[in-house]
Amino acid sequence: MPEAWFIPPGANPINHLENSAFPVVAKPSRGRDSYGVKVCSNRDELSSHVQALRSQGLDAIIVEEFLAGEEATVTVMPPTADRDYWSLPVVSRLNHANGIAPYNGAVAVTSNSRAVTDSDDPTYQTVAKECEAAARFLGVTAPVRIDVRRFKPGTAFALFDVNMKPVSCLVYY
Numbered sequence: 001m002p003e004a005w006f007i008p009p010g011a012n013p014i015n016h017l018e019n020s021a022f023p024v025v026a027k028p029s030r031g032r033d034s035y036g037v038k039v040c041s042n043r044d045e046l047s048s049h050v051q052a053l054r055s056q057g058l059d060a061i062i063v064e065e066f067l068a069g070e071e072a073t074v075t076v077m078p079p080t081a082d083r084d085y086w087s088l089p090v091v092s093r094l095n096h097a098n099g100i101a102p103y104n105g106a107v108a109v110t111s112n113s114r115a116v117t118d119s120d121d122p123t124y125q126t127v128a129k130e131c132e133a134a135a136r137f138l139g140v141t142a143p144v145r146i147d148v149r150r151f152k153p154g155t156a157f158a159l160f161d162v163n164m165k166p167v168s169c170l171v172y173y
Helices: 043-055 123-136
Strands: 005-008 024-028 037-041 061-065 071-077 091-092 113-115 145-151 159-164
Touching: 024 043, 037 043, 043 061, 071 123, 123 145, 123 159
Parallel strands: none
Antiparallel strands: 005 061, 024 037, 024 061, 071 091, 071 145, 091 113, 145 159
C-alpha cells in the first residue's frame, strides 16, 4: 500500500505529512471514483485543493503517496458454497489526466480501460491473488472492486482503494 495520511475535518494537511516527498494525491475519504482526486506537486497546491474539497462539504481527506506506474482495477467476487473468493481479469486503466484516471461520470469506463487477458507479466496474477486475500480479510459478501497501481513503471502493484459494489443510492421522489 502507498504511504497515506488521514486528514480529519478542520485539520491542516501540512501538519500530517511527516516530511513526505511530493507529489502526493489528495482525495475525499468517501469518494465517487476519481471525483475530487488530484495530484498535488507542492504544499501550496495541496492546501488549495483541500480547501476546495472542504468548500464542497468533503471535510475528511486522505493524502497518499503518488504512485507513478500503471493503474488497474480488480473485481473480486464473493465466495459461494463451492468456490472461494475469485477475481475477474485485471482491467488496466488508460488515458489519465494529470496522473489520475478520469471520473467515470465524465468519461465512459469503456473508453479508458482494457481487460488484461494475454499478458506474460506475473504481477497481474499476483495482484489478483492479493486482491482476493484483501476481500477475504474484509469478509465481503458482494462483489468488490479494488484499485491498484504500480509504485513506478515495471514494479509490483500496490492496493490503494476498495470500492464496494453494487453501490447503493437513495432515490428521492
